[in-house]
Amino acid sequence: MAQSKVSAIAQDLVDKIKHQQYKPGEYLPSEHQLMDLYGASRETIRKALTSLTDLGLIQKIRGKGSIVLNLDRYTFPISGISSFAELNNQLGLKAETKVLLLQKEDHLPTSFIKYFPEEKNSAGFHLERLRLIEGQADVLDCDYLLSPPINSLPKDAAETSIYNYLENKEKLEISYATKEISVCKVDKRIQDLLQLDNKLAVLVASRNYLADTTKFELTLSYHRPDKFKFVDFARRKKIKF
Amino acid sequence: MAQSKVSAIAQDLVDKIKHQQYKPGEYLPSEHQLMDLYGASRETIRKALTSLTDLGLIQKIRGKGSIVLNLDRYTFPISGISSFAELNNQLGLKAETKVLLLQKEDHLPTSFIKYFPEEKNSAGFHLERLRLIEGQADVLDCDYLLSPPINSLPKDAAETSIYNYLENKEKLEISYATKEISVCKVDKRIQDLLQLDNKLAVLVASRNYLADTTKFELTLSYHRPDKFKFVDFARRKKIKF
DNA sequence: CAGTGGTCTAGACCACCCT
DNA sequence: GGGTGGTCTAGACCACTGC
Numbered sequence: 001m002a003q004s005k006v007s008a009i010a011q012d013l014v015d016k017i018k019h020q021q022y023k024p025g026e027y028l029p030s031e032h033q034l035m036d037l038y039g040a041s042r043e044t045i046r047k048a049l050t051s052l053t054d055l056g057l058i059q060k061i062r063g064k065g066s067i068v069l070n071l072d073r074y075t076f077p078i079s080g081i082s083s084f085a086e087l088n089n090q091l092g093l094k095a096e097t098k099v100l101l102l103q104k105e106d107h108l109p110t111s112f113i114k115y116f117p118e119e120k121n122s123a124g125f126h127l128e129r130l131r132l133i134e135g136q137a138d139v140l141d142c143d144y145l146l147s148p149p150i151n152s153l154p155k156d157a158a159e160t161s162i163y164n165y166l167e168n169k170e171k172l173e174i175s176y177a178t179k180e181i182s183v184c185k186v187d188k189r190i191q192d193l194l195q196l197d198n199k200l201a202v203l204v205a206s207r208n209y210l211a212d213t214t215k216f217e218l219t220l221s222y223h224r225p226d227k228f229k230f231v232d233f234a235r236r237k238k239i240k241f
Numbered sequence: 242m243a244q245s246k247v248s249a250i251a252q253d254l255v256d257k258i259k260h261q262q263y264k265p266g267e268y269l270p271s272e273h274q275l276m277d278l279y280g281a282s283r284e285t286i287r288k289a290l291t292s293l294t295d296l297g298l299i300q301k302i303r304g305k306g307s308i309v310l311n312l313d314r315y316t317f318p319i320s321g322i323s324s325f326a327e328l329n330n331q332l333g334l335k336a337e338t339k340v341l342l343l344q345k346e347d348h349l350p351t352s353f354i355k356y357f358p359e360e361k362n363s364a365g366f367h368l369e370r371l372r373l374i375e376g377q378a379d380v381l382d383c384d385y386l387l388s389p390p391i392n393s394l395p396k397d398a399a400e401t402s403i404y405n406y407l408e409n410k411e412k413l414e415i416s417y418a419t420k421e422i423s424v425c426k427v428d429k430r431i432q433d434l435l436q437l438d439n440k441l442a443v444l445v446a447s448r449n450y451l452a453d454t455t456k457f458e459l460t461l462s463y464h465r466p467d468k469f470k471f472v473d474f475a476r477r478k479k480i481k482f
Numbered sequence: 483c484a485g486t487g488g489t490c491t492a493g494a495c496c497a498c499c500c501t
Numbered sequence: 502g503g504g505t506g507g508t509c510t511a512g513a514c515c516a517c518t519g520c
Contacts, residue, residue: 030505062506175477302487304518
């Protein structure tokens with residue numbers, strides 16, 4: 001399953017932290033002990049630990065060890081690129097998706113142009129989905145899947161998980177994204193769909209890319225302001241841009 | 242200056258990308274060429290490239306090379322933990338800071354308790370600063386610097402850069418943070434300070450930590466919704482939590 | 483085929499923490 | 502002092518790209 005030794009070790013450590021085998025405030029076994037435990041060289045162990053550090057799961061302290069960080073902050077950062085379906089599974093919420101629209105277009109729909117002017121003339125699949133949590137409409141996801149590289153998009157994939165379809169059926173490697181969070185005024189239609197008191201919604205706009213740097217998806221997610229929460233873990237950067 | 246060979250190489254590559262010596266869409270020199278260029282081993286080069294990958298500056302493609310990504314998206318992600326002073330320098334805006342309040346407290350002020358109940362009884366320095374950009378009040382930063390570990394906080398540090406003071410004068414190593422972005426209702430005072438039409442503001446709440454895992458700062462930043470923008474770069478995570 | 487990045491190793495030396 | 506993490510090296514083998 002695991003593609004590499006490093007990620008297998010990292011995943012195993014994450015699982016053990018999740019299941020409280022290593023608890024917040026405690027130290028992980030030392031790198032030498034982990035070498036024995038996993039039969040790996042020190043650099044291999046260190047690469048695995050680096051990924052846990054990036055995730056905000058541990059903090060390494062020189063001369064002492066790797067300490068497991070608290071994540072009982074109610075909300076654990078699940079940033080990175082995740083799909084709604086994946087977030088649901090992880091959070092265990094009663095969620096529902098209503099597909100409002102799915103159709104092929106020759107040009108970028110007008111509602112996207114303001115945010116993605118560079119794709120004005122691109123063909124793609126226009127998809128709108130309303131996300132309900134506990135019966136409440138919380139998010140309107142508007143997607144535009146660029147074609148190429150996406151050739152087809154079955155309705156049932158839209159209802160369950162596009163990412164699952166693209167990665168497992170179409171064998172596309174989803175790699176990275178740029179996101180922008182802002183607050184915007186929405187039209188009457190969106191206001192009604194999300195049952196908003198006023199015209200303000202939180203907008204998350206993102207451009208999503210494959211591993212070969214092909215842009216494949218534009219997303220506009222409109223969130224009810226009172227339900228929106230974005231949680232992030234950040235490390236102080238040593239590199240100045 | 243550079244603490245390590247890896248970060249010196251990474252910084253040099255970043256600088257060259259910034260100055261268009263390596264342009265978006267082009268490939269960096271191969272890892273072997275970079276080995277010769279910097280007189281480093283391959284793993285050392287690769288660690289430097291990994292940090293550029295994490296920053297979203299390059300994408301590595303197997304069998305081909307490391308391609309410089311587009312960042313002419315107007316807004317380049319400068320997330321991570323950055324201070325207002327640092328963001329200004331990088332963005333080159335005409336900004337101004339007004340210190341509204343700076344005083345020692347024995348307990349957490351009430352306005353913080355809702356978001357940081359766990360620090361209710363902690364002593365610290367309460368600091369409020371209004372951030373003006375081009376003459377417009379855009380952000381109200383409310384900080385609470387926990388004492389311990391912070392023993393003193395001069396007024397001029399508050400006016401310029403707390404982080405500069407803490408890192409260079411107090412020799413504290415600022416390491417990581419958890420942030421939460423949401424939308425909240427503010428009281429009349431904040432509404433007036435930010436000249437808001439209504440009571441809604443974007444709130445960024447964060448807990449900031451030192452390298453030894455000591456929590457040292459709580460922050461509540463209230464943003465004008467029409468001026469708020471948060472830009473992020475994210476990679477698809479291979480590790481499931 | 484040669485060139486690229488992806489992975490892993492075994493060993494070295496250093497800096498820091500603790501007792 | 503012995504144990505911890507921080508850094509760097511030289512070399513190996515693999516998988517993919519492109520000619």
